Each structure stands twice: as structure tokens, then as C-alpha cells.
Amino acid sequence: MKRKKDIILQLSVRSIRLNFLRSLLAAIGIVIGVVAISSMGMMGANMTMSVTEQLSSMANVLVVKADTGGGGGGGFMGGTSGGSSSKSSSSSKDYITISELDDIERTAGKYATVYPLYQDSDTITVGGNEGRATIYGMREDDMTTVLTVEEGTLPKTAGAVVIGPTFAERQGLTIGSRITIGDTDTNETVQKVRVVGILKEKGMSMDLNSDNAIIMPEKSFTGLYGGEEEYDQVNVIVTDIANVNTTKTTIEDQLNRKKNVVTIQDSSRMLESITSTVSTLTTFVMAIAGISLLVAATSIFNVMMMSVTERIREIGILRSIGTQKGEVLRMFIYEAVILGLVGAIIGAIMSLILGWLVVLVMVGTTKYFFTFASLIYVPVSMAIGIAICIFSGVYPAWRAANLDPIEALRSD
């Protein structure tokens, strides 16, 4: 058996060892580039996954509103814009009728919890301080299913309300506190209500932002604002998330058979827009990180050019005793590849450590760190690093290979 040994590779390795410090510095450039790109990429991926999970907790909610001809509404973010201006539109009403509610309950009832909601915003006075608040009216049965009370009870009598925890904290309200709803300066109906319960914190939501609102029974609400059985929205909370789309289309098919009576909002559009924002940001940050690789490329190029210049005479010897151009080229390309590989491997190890820290600090959780979508950035940035090394090594290697052996031998 003849032992096969690549003497050309040996020469590259020894050249790197001989100029260890210089080679190391060049490799550090690649390390930094790889770490920067992969940790930024991982941060983006983790952020996307984290946001997606947060949002998917509300993905089972469908919000049905009257179609006011406004083109489907602005989604969750601009959700309140639909209400007030719609009177002028071609559609006759801006509320959902009891018969429409019945239709929704009939079609979606087996997949979901359906509850209607009255909603308004009004001036309130607490202990002489005026402010504004969102006021919801709910059927008493729905309150029991939908709301969770942290303190106190749900309102059973007229003049009793529950409030959200954020609202309570901001206004300094406790159980038993009194709120005046309505503007006392004008001739509006004014009603004094008593807080009987404070709700558990719920977080961002599409259907009912109860954290910062006053919620009262249906009767109290219609007593104040009128519009009995004219619901502002109907929330459909689908039991199994897999049925969300089916439920949505079923309701649409049932109610919008003749003309568009309702519009249904789901969380997908919001999810899409947030995901795309995060991904744009990630790409941008990664592009900035990519600049560090450009710097690394310059440094590799410089080291390779120095290596070629220093070894012109050696190249002359190699060529004169029968080394092919291609072998000289290979020798210098190997050198670049070794620098790139070493840099990329060190970079990969460091980016796992640094990336983990960045994700922990920026995203707040490393729950998704060891997933494919996150870790894929390590091999990707390694590949980019090595590719840049080879790219930077091509010209110096080509120059070395094409030196005139006579000239090269003559140099000192």
C-alpha cells in the first residue's frame, strides 16, 4: 500500500504555521464576521418564533363586525375606526342584529364559544378627576364564561361593574370605589356605578381588551347608551385552533350569502405584519454584520498577498523543479481555505455562546435557541465566511501561479 500524501497541502499548512500570528489575525476577522452574522440571524429567528407563539395564543379568536362597506376594516390595530364614521356608508347599519347573532351561534356554536359585545368610549369621573374609558356591555352568562375575576365578584345588579387591572391601577380604584360615567357638564345621561370586581390580567387580545376597561351587564349598558340587541361585535372563540378557518368560512357563507353583512377579522394578518417587520429588521441587522465579513475579506486578501510576495522565490523554486501552475494555485487556495475553516469553526463555537447571550438579552427567552430555524444560521454564516476566504484568496493565488519562474527565482 502506497501512502498518499498531499505535499501541496503540507506546504500550505506549514506556511500558515510559520506565520502563525499573522494567519491567526486574519482568521479572527472571519471569526468576528461569522459570529456577527449568525448571532444576529439567530436573534431574528428567535424573535420571530417568540412573537409567533405569543400571537398564536390569540389565533383562535375571530371578531365578527358589521360590514360597513369600509373594505373589511383595518384589522386589530385600527379596529375602533370602523364604528363612528360608518353611518354615511351604503350599508344601512353598523351593528350586528340579534338574528345575525343567532345565525352565528347556530353555525359556529359547535366549534366555538360565541358572545356578543357592546362597546363604547365615554368620559368618566373618579374622585373629581375626569378621564376617558372603554366601556363594554356583556350578557351575564357570557361574563361567567369569558371573564376571570381576580378580586371581588361579577356584577349582578344594575350600577355594578367590573374593571380591568390596568384600569384599576391607573385610576387608583379598589372594590367599592365609585365611578361616574358620562359627561357631567353636558346634558348627557350620567350614571354612577360601583366597582364590585377587578379582573385578572389578560394581556393583549383581539376580542376583548378587558385589562383597561369597564365592563357592565347588558342591561346597564343599554340603559346608558340605548341600542338594545344591536351588538358592536361578536367574538367567536374557536375551541380547536385547527377549525379557525373552517369556522370563519362557515360564518361568512351563512351570513354573507346575499350581500356582505359581516366582516370577520382573524389574527393572521397581524401575525403576518409583525413577522415581516421582524424579518426586515433581521435582514438589515445581518447586512450590517455582513460588513464585518467584508473587512475580514480585505484582511485575508492582504495576508494572502503578503504570503505570495514573501514566497516569490520559493514559488520560483517550486516551478523550476516541476511544480505545475495549478499546483501552486492550489497551494495558496488551500491556505485561504484553511484560514477560512479555522475562522469559521472558531466563529461557530463562539456564535453559539454569544448568540445564546444575545437571544437571552434581546428576546428574553432561549426557549427556541436549539431549533432548526435558529441554529441554521451557524452553518450558513460558516459557509459565507469560508466562501469569502476563498474569494479573497483567488487573486493572490492566481498571481502566484502565473509568476514567471525565471523572475521569481531571481528575486530575494
Next chain:
Amino acid sequence: MTAVPVIELADVSKIYPLASGDVVALDHLSIRIERGEFVAIMGPSGSGKSTLLNQIGGLDVPTSGVLRITGKNIRKMSDENLTNLRLNAIGYIFQKFNLIPLLTAYENVEYPYILKHRCNDDTGRVSKLLADMGINRRLAEHRPAELSGGQQQRVAIARALINDPDILLCDEPTGNLDTRTGAQIMEMLKALHDQGRTVIIVTHDPSIGAQAERTIRIKDGKVEEA
């Protein structure tokens, strides 16, 4: 007998085009060197001796004329074929030894063998050649920088011989050595000639030239005396 000469130059010219006017380094030169000869090419600096050496060594090609090395016309050769010619047919011995600094003495000798055979030497040829040149195993593990001039030149001779070349081409082989070491190297070259090898020495030193069987003098790119 019509044996093919190892080197045959017929009407060879080498012209370097310069802005200040063409420089004629070799001027319609014709030389014939037979297999097994020991020839010294002599001439003052600027005579065209180095240019001639580069042509014979397959490092450069003539501008005009016919140059055959072991019967092959090198003017029509590609760079790859010229490189293979250098690897297989010519053994170089330089004034400055020109060992590869990154490789040990042993590896320096083995290097052309690996280029030719694409594998390491397991025939013991490298070790035998080094031993013949008086380089022992311990010395063979050293890098060129750790060897004396005489030792480096012996390693260089071993390297030149590794692929069993047709021509041993020596460029001032004793130029960087003291008189005594130079004399030893010359003895070795003579011994190699006695074994039947073709040895060509390029030198400006008459005492070296005198040791050859035949002397070719070059002046102004022409053969002065054959």
C-alpha cells in the same frame, strides 16, 4: 550511429523586446550536447549564458530557431508540458541551493518524486540518494536553514537526481561554497558523470570549467569556441 543528442540548439535566438530597443541575448546559436557528456558553458556576465541556461532548463523558450531537449522541440510545448519536462528530464542544481525552506532535507528530496508519482517514496530511493551524498538520517530531518552550505548543496544534488533525469544542469554549483566544499561538490558531479550521466555546468570560474570534458564559451550571445 545516429543517437539523439540530449540537447540540440539549431540557430536559436532569444530577443527581449524593450522600449529602448530589442536586446539580443542569444544570437543564432547552435550547440549539440550528446548523452553522457560533461560540458562546461562559460562566459562573462552578460554573455547570454544565463539565458542559454534558462532555455536548456525548459524555463524559457527561444524566440526563433529549434531547441530540442531529449529530442523534443520545446518551442511548441505548453506550459504544462514544459513543467513536466523540468520535472522528469532535468535535474537542477543552483548556486543558491534553492531548497524549499518549509520542507526538511528528506522532504525536499522526496518532493519531485511525489509530484511525479503522486505518492510517497516507499522504495527507499530518497534515503539511498541522501546517504550517497553523505547526508545521514539525523541531518535529513533538518530544515535547509539548519544545514551548512555544503550540506544544502548535497541535498540539492540528491533532489536533482530523484527522478533520474537525462540532464544534470548546474548553475554555478560551487559559487556559494568555500574552495574545499566546492571541490567536494565537483568530485560528486564528476562521479555522477562517471556513472554515465550528462552533466552541464554553467560557470564563469575557469578552474571549474577546466574540470569538464568540453567547454563551450559564449560571448555576446554567440558561441565563441566550441
